[in-house]
Amino acid sequence: MYPAGMDYARESSTVLITTRFVWPYGGRTVCLSGTFTGWSQWPMTPVEGCPSVFQTICSLPPGYHQYKFVVDGEWRHDENQPFATGNYGVVNTVILPRETDYLPAVASTQTAPNSNMDVDNDTFQRVVRVSDGALDAVSRISQADIEISRHRISAVLSTHMAYELLPESGKVIALDVDLPVKQAFHILHEQGIPMAPLWDFNRGHFVGVLSALDFILIMRELGNHGSNLTEEELETHTISAWKEAKSYINGQINERGGAALRVLVSAGPDDNLKDVALKILQNGVATVPIIHSPSEDGLYPQLLYLASLGEVLKYLCRYFRHSPASLPILQLPINAIPLGTWVPKIGEPNRRPLAMLRPTASLSAALNLLIQAQVGAIPIVDENDSLLDIYSRSDITALAKDKIYTHINLDEMTIHQALQLGEEPYASPYMVGNERCHMCLRSDPLHKVMDKLSKPGVRRLVIVEAGSKRVEGIISLRDVFRFLLG
Numbered sequence: 156m157y158p159a160g161m162d163y164a165r166e167s168s169t170v171l172i173t174t175r176f177v178w179p180y181g182g183r184t185v186c187l188s189g190t191f192t193g194w195s196q197w198p199m200t201p202v203e204g205c206p207s208v209f210q211t212i213c214s215l216p217p218g219y220h221q222y223k224f225v226v227d228g229e230w231r232h233d234e235n236q237p238f239a240t241g242n243y244g245v246v247n248t249v250i251l252p253r254e255t256d257y258l259p260a261v262a263s264t265q266t267a268p269n270s271n272m273d274v275d276n277d278t279f280q281r282v283v284r285v286s287d288g289a290l291d292a293v294s295r296i297s298q299a300d301i302e303i304s305r306h307r308i309s310a311v312l313s314t315h316m317a318y319e320l321l322p323e324s325g326k327v328i329a330l331d332v333d334l335p336v337k338q339a340f341h342i343l344h345e346q347g348i349p350m351a352p353l354w355d356f357n358r359g360h361f362v363g364v365l366s367a368l369d370f371i372l373i374m375r376e377l378g379n380h381g382s383n384l385t386e387e388e389l390e391t392h393t394i395s396a397w398k399e400a401k402s403y404i405n406g407q408i409n410e411r412g413g414a415a416l417r418v419l420v421s422a423g424p425d426d427n428l429k430d431v432a433l434k435i436l437q438n439g440v441a442t443v444p445i446i447h448s449p450s451e452d453g454l455y456p457q458l459l460y461l462a463s464l465g466e467v468l469k470y471l472c473r474y475f476r477h478s479p480a481s482l483p484i485l486q487l488p489i490n491a492i493p494l495g496t497w498v499p500k501i502g503e504p505n506r507r508p509l510a511m512l513r514p515t516a517s518l519s520a521a522l523n524l525l526i527q528a529q530v531g532a533i534p535i536v537d538e539n540d541s542l543l544d545i546y547s548r549s550d551i552t553a554l555a556k557d558k559i560y561t562h563i564n565l566d567e568m569t570i571h572q573a574l575q576l577g578e579e580p581y582a583s584p585y586m587v588g589n590e591r592c593h594m595c596l597r598s599d600p601l602h603k604v605m606d607k608l609s610k611p612g613v614r615r616l617v618i619v620e621a622g623s624k625r626v627e628g629i630i631s632l633r634d635v636f637r638f639l640l641g
Contacts, residue, residue: 171214172251178233179486179600180479181207182226189222191215194243196225204621205598221246234480300483305641307481311474312429312467317422317445318459320466327458329354330365332395339394340370340555349549352419352444352458353394360456361446363419365394367548371522373397374551374560421446424459432467432636441531441614464632469609471639472602485602492601494638495618495630498540511536511626514543518573519565521546534617534626535570541624542617545592546570594619597627601635608632 178185178199186196191213199209221241224231232238238247329352330339343351343365350366420438422431422445434443445460479485489495498509510528512521514535524533525548532547553576554560595604595616607616608630618628 171216173212174215174249174251175210175212176222178209178224178226178231179207180226180233182209184227185209186225187211187213187222188225189246190220191222199224202598204596207600207603208598215251217251220249220251222249223247235483235486302641304482304484305639308471308639309429311471312432313427315428315470316424317426317428317431317462318424320428320462320470321424321445321460325460327352327460329361329458330394331356332362332398333393336369336373336392336394336397337555339365340552343367343370344552344555349552350441352461354458355395361419361421361444361458363398364440364442364444366441367551368526369397370551370554371525371548374554374565375519375522419444422462423447428467428470429640431462432464432640435462435464436633436636436640464636465609465611465614468605468632468635472606472609479602485600485605487601488598489595489601489604489618489630490597492638494601495628495634497618497628498626509534509626509628511540512546512570513537514569514571514574516570517566518563518568518570521570521573522551522565531631532615532629534629535574536626539623540626542592542594542619542626544574545617546574547614550574592617594624595630596621604630605635608635 176187176199178187185199187199188194188196197211197213199211202208202210221239221243223243223246224233230244232245232247236247237249238245240246328342328346328348330342332353332355339351343349350364352361353363353365354360355362420434420440420443422434422443424445424447431443435441442461442463444458445462447457447459449456475482475485484492496509510524510530511534512524514537521533525531532545534542535544535546537543550573553573554563556576559576593607593610593613593616595607595618597618597620604616607613615629615631617626618630619625620627
């Protein structure tokens, strides 16, 4: 395997081969050192738009060469490239032939170390061709490497338990099923949480979950002129009455958009993390309550924590942080992985379209799309499909503020106006880069995407084109775990 981007440059009778060397595993400063440098250190530059990938281009004569990388002062070698033991320990090797069998050369581009997504789009398009070539060698990971990575991830998750996710301190909120619906959603809004487990004192156990999806369905019910449920009735209409009226427990929607009965999905503190993740994936829930059920009679079960895929992913990232080479798939760019939902390209009619809306669309259209498309969030874009904001299911709880839902019309209120309800008075309604809009590039490696998704409150990343911020796709926590667990 040769580094990507070889080209032959002939000067008189001397044959030199333009060779790109790539270090795609991050670092603050990276240098190249080898037999062709006299083992002195040559600085490498980060690829713009992909700051964790460093590259440099050298013109070398044909033959056998050895080289290593110096990452933040530490000598390293790339385990995904050919390597051998030499005078300088374990070194990478490359044999450059005389015959031409190469990819087209790309001129070296010097970029600033602190590059970000706000780059000129023409420059970005030029650099993308460089970064795509630089990542080409990383993309060539065999199916065996993928299976090895999945096996290691599965082994770690299977041998660690749910109680390891519990923080040293914190609070968990549960709601009584006899609580009025309106009061319950005020609590969700005030506490800044999208859902809460439901406790039934008569039964003596947890019976379900009240989520933002319930509020969406209630808002649609209030907006239905044929509805018998009025705002005044919300003062006394209890959660249990709402659930029973809709034959609804824990937020399951059937194919006709109605409610479907199902039991609470929960886990015990001694359940392993793989089982917790699979319960979330297979049951279509956002979280799984971790409940300790005492064996002694007369003792109530204890709600310990609400486990999410984000918590499990954070545990994985922490576990493999100091041994990234043990998971080859972490270096794959996301555009080389069957991951997420992407905007279909011309000639791809069978791909699932990505749900997007303009800010002038009605709130009613947004709520209907969230349910019909069975998605958790919708990118809000301008006429060029550039990202402005994102509207998620949990944003509906903003309507609980000051009883806003009592005097709005879902068909008349726009998404732009709805988003302003959740903003502070001094905040800009469209502020890409704020804590609401979490983005990534198609060239970002999987480990970078996983690290972003493991942050508290981040459940999805919008894939954008650098410079224009045109939406190219979206990756959720579910997408990542479906890939990791095979």
